[in-house]
Amino acid sequence: MSAFPRSLSSITVSVGGLALFLIFASAILISYPIGSTVRVYSYGDDSGKTVRCCNETAIDTRPVDSMDEVNKNLPANPGSKVPINSSSQLIDSGTNGGVNERAPIPFSSASVRQEEDISSNVSSGSTDNVEIASPLSVDLENNSDVIDTRSNPRSPASFLPEGVGTSVESGCDLDHGRWIYDPSGPLYTIDTCPVVTPGQNCQGNGRPDREYENWRWKPSGCDLPKFDAKKFLKLMRGKTLAFIGDSVARNQMESMLCLLRQVEVPVTRGGKKMHRWLFRSSSVVIARIWSSWLVHHTRDPLDYAPEGVDKLHLDVPDEAFMDFLPHFDVVVISSGHWFVKQSVYVLKNEIVGGQFWWPDKSLPMKINFSEAFGISVETSLSAILTHPNYTGLTIVRSYSPDHYEGGAWNTGGSCTGKVRPATAWVLSEHSGTNIMHQKQVTGFNNAIKKVTNKSKLRFLDITEAFGYRHDGHPGPFRNNDPNKITQHGPDGKPPPQDCLHWCLPGPIDTWNELVLEIITRERIRR
Numbered sequence: 001m002s003a004f005p006r007s008l009s010s011i012t013v014s015v016g017g018l019a020l021f022l023i024f025a026s027a028i029l030i031s032y033p034i035g036s037t038v039r040v041y042s043y044g045d046d047s048g049k050t051v052r053c054c055n056e057t058a059i060d061t062r063p064v065d066s067m068d069e070v071n072k073n074l075p076a077n078p079g080s081k082v083p084i085n086s087s088s089q090l091i092d093s094g095t096n097g098g099v100n101e102r103a104p105i106p107f108s109s110a111s112v113r114q115e116e117d118i119s120s121n122v123s124s125g126s127t128d129n130v131e132i133a134s135p136l137s138v139d140l141e142n143n144s145d146v147i148d149t150r151s152n153p154r155s156p157a158s159f160l161p162e163g164v165g166t167s168v169e170s171g172c173d174l175d176h177g178r179w180i181y182d183p184s185g186p187l188y189t190i191d192t193c194p195v196v197t198p199g200q201n202c203q204g205n206g207r208p209d210r211e212y213e214n215w216r217w218k219p220s221g222c223d224l225p226k227f228d229a230k231k232f233l234k235l236m237r238g239k240t241l242a243f244i245g246d247s248v249a250r251n252q253m254e255s256m257l258c259l260l261r262q263v264e265v266p267v268t269r270g271g272k273k274m275h276r277w278l279f280r281s282s283s284v285v286i287a288r289i290w291s292s293w294l295v296h297h298t299r300d301p302l303d304y305a306p307e308g309v310d311k312l313h314l315d316v317p318d319e320a321f322m323d324f325l326p327h328f329d330v331v332v333i334s335s336g337h338w339f340v341k342q343s344v345y346v347l348k349n350e351i352v353g354g355q356f357w358w359p360d361k362s363l364p365m366k367i368n369f370s371e372a373f374g375i376s377v378e379t380s381l382s383a384i385l386t387h388p389n390y391t392g393l394t395i396v397r398s399y400s401p402d403h404y405e406g407g408a409w410n411t412g413g414s415c416t417g418k419v420r421p422a423t424a425w426v427l428s429e430h431s432g433t434n435i436m437h438q439k440q441v442t443g444f445n446n447a448i449k450k451v452t453n454k455s456k457l458r459f460l461d462i463t464e465a466f467g468y469r470h471d472g473h474p475g476p477f478r479n480n481d482p483n484k485i486t487q488h489g490p491d492g493k494p495p496p497q498d499c500l501h502w503c504l505p506g507p508i509d510t511w512n513e514l515v516l517e518i519i520t521r522e523r524i525r526r
Contacts, residue, residue: 173219207475241286242332290320295379309344331395335373385453478496
């Protein structure tokens with residue numbers, strides 16, 4: 001009988017201990033629910049902030065503590081397979097160059113996940129664990145498939161618009177990132193897009209290489225989806241997007257048409273002042289308006305400037321696009337390269353400077369060509385932001401870099417033989433590009449202070465990223481003449497070439513992927 005009380009005591013102690021264990025375990029489970037972690041390892045980013053961009057479901061951005069965690073994943077021999085992008089493909093770094101498919105990482109179909117949706121998914125204890133590793137960044141000269149642009153100390157991107165981030169969403173830097181090799185190639189070919197200007201038809205003009213078509217832009221903190229023509233037409237249903245600017249703006253517009261033609265061939269609606277392409281299924285219109293300087297210009301005589309020379313009235317916007325502005329829902333505007341051509345600069349009907357024209361050398365010029373460009377940007381954007389009948393979205397595409405080496409476009413400059421993107425180690429500083437970019441941003445900053453209407457203004461900064469793409473120009477393959485010279489002569493003289501415009505298909509298609517991303521985000525914000 002004396003044993004029973006001792007057994008009862010033991011049972012009581014055991015039950016009590018079990019109860020304490022269950023309470024403790026429940027507390028742990030509540031704090032750390034199973035399956036709630038979705039991680040992105042972000043190299044070079046120690047912010048630890050939530051990242052919301054594009055098609056990622058990424059939420060926890062805890063940085064890797066050291067490069068040891070990266071290096072241990074590097075292949076032990078040259079024939080190993082190295083991941084080069086976040087699209088779940090492996091590239092064989094051996095001699096065959098084949099593509100090996102693997103199971104894709106599950107991504108959200110939405111371009112941007114709202115923060116409250118993300119929070120609810122984490123707290124719900126979802127069991128879909130995903131870990132996404134950033135692409136490995138190694139030296140291009142050692143056969144790297146990644147080119148990182150974020151550490152270039154000479155980047156013109158230090159001149160950023162006041163009050164405007166480097167992208168339209170915090171946590172995703174569209175303007176900085178890396179170029180990543182993509183073996184899948186472009187979304188169209190010259191055979192499926194007959195609207196390309198002959199000078200940009202690089203393959204049709206005999207360019208023998210085409211690796212320049214296979215590099216994709218990977219922004220810092222997110223992935224930039226490939227252009228989705230169906231998504232674009234759905235977002236823009238019943239609306240008009242206009243490209244305004246010079247021949248580089250036309251270059252971008254033709255890229256957009258080529259991308260959209262893969263799902264529908266538009267109806268052309270020509271005109272002397274504006275060209276339009278109508279996509280009937282969605283009533284979307286792509287328009288193009290030529291405006292070399294974005295300001296009013298005339299060739300009539302003015303004071304001591306004779307007839308026949310272009311006079312740029314820097315304080316008057318170009319009526320060529322202002323007359324149509326209320327009809328546009330999205331405007332992609334750009335300029336800059338015509339300011340190096342002969343012209344006279346006018347402010348308040350007074351001649352204040354000129355380019356390749358200044359008859360009296362004893363008189364000092366008040367304004368040079370880069371300053372004139374900055375004033376024209378402020379004038380045109382101010383007019384857009386104060387137009388009483390315009391409520392659309394304006395995307396200012398930054399100055400497009402050229403890559404003439406050893407001279408200018410008319411003095412023997414060359415980009416012959418460039419077949420891969422440049423690296424930070426070989427990228428030469430182009431002071432002219434940096435100055436023009438800085439003047440453009442200054443004009444942008446001054447204009448946004450004058451806004452009076454309900455329109456939106458966004459700055460799409462492609463200058464730094466495209467400073468690396470010296471391989472993307474037609475070069476000597478600017479026409480289909482079978483007898484054209486494509487190599488340097490015995491005296492080292494380069495052949496005539498185009499190192500300003502961009503091959504189609506080619507790097508410039510990225511500009512329209514960025515445009516679609518901005519439109520997507522602005523649509524979601526409404």
